[in-house]
């Protein structure tokens with residue numbers, strides 16, 4: 060049985076993708092930040108669900124979860140970095156960074172780096188990005204600076220898309236690394252809170268996550284970006300393919316994750 064870690068499995072696109080993949084026979088390591096929501100997911104989902112609790116806005120917590128996964132699992136077929144945040148009551152983390160960068164960019168990078176030794180070389184790391192992408196202020200990624208919600212979100216998603224491409228290029232004999240815009244304005248609480256609208260069918264987002272993980276012709280397209288608004292692989296924002304920016308971004312991310320021990 061293949062095992063897949065899905066972050067943000069307790070709501071929205073991640074929850075529906077979890078249910079679909081569990082029905083297909085995958086064992087799901089379902090990550091959430093809320094114990095009650097994780098218990099409810101485990102009780103109501105048909106299939107093998109293993110709950111994993113961590114606040115992705117707290118990198119020490121993320122590191123702890125990864126350590127335990129490494130102790131308890133020898134192989135993951137896929138990691139789906141799906142959890143994300145647009146609006147939050149408090150946007151500054153305890154470590155003085157913007158929560159959008161922490162949850163949407165840095166935590167999934169940390170998870171990927173930590174779990175890489177056990178991710179199947181034939182497997183896939185799927186990073187859930189967005190059509191909302193904007194050039195990244197690396198100073199703001201490293202240290203909190205007050206920003207509008209959409210600006211911080213779009214920068215965090217461009218950064219995630221850029222590190223996906225960079226890590227894909229680095230892994231010559233490793234799993235695929237793919238980023239995906241799951242579709243814009245889908246019916247999740249992020250969209251209801253952010254835009255005050257009901258949104259489009261959630262299956263649009265969940266189905267593309269399932270397809271990119273399970274269909275070999277798609278899951279091998281490492282380094283690429285799937286734009287589900289267009290229904291195909293396509294071009295991310297031009298800054299994503301700027302190699303000089305990619306190197307600076309990776310240096311920033313590596314420096315942040317190396318500091319975690321002392322935070």
Ligand SMILES: NC(=O)c1ccc[n+]([C@@H]2O[C@H](COP(=O)([O-])OP(=O)(O)OC[C@H]3O[C@@H](n4cnc5c(N)ncnc54)[C@H](OP(=O)(O)O)[C@@H]3O)[C@@H](O)[C@H]2O)c1
Pocket residue numbers: 066067068069070071072073091092093096113114115116141142143144162187188189190240241242243244245246247248249250
């Ligand atoms: N909906 C769209 O139209 C759309 C479009 C483009 C991209 N996306 C992306 O799709 C992904 C899923 O979002 P969604 O639309 O399904 O939104 P959602 O329903 O709000 O789900 C977001 C998930 O992320 C989790 N999460 C948020 N902050 C977290 C934290 N600090 N620690 C741990 N988990 C945290 C949430 O946990 P809780 O369950 O505890 O809240 C939830 O499970 C996100 O990356 C989002 O940016 C969505």
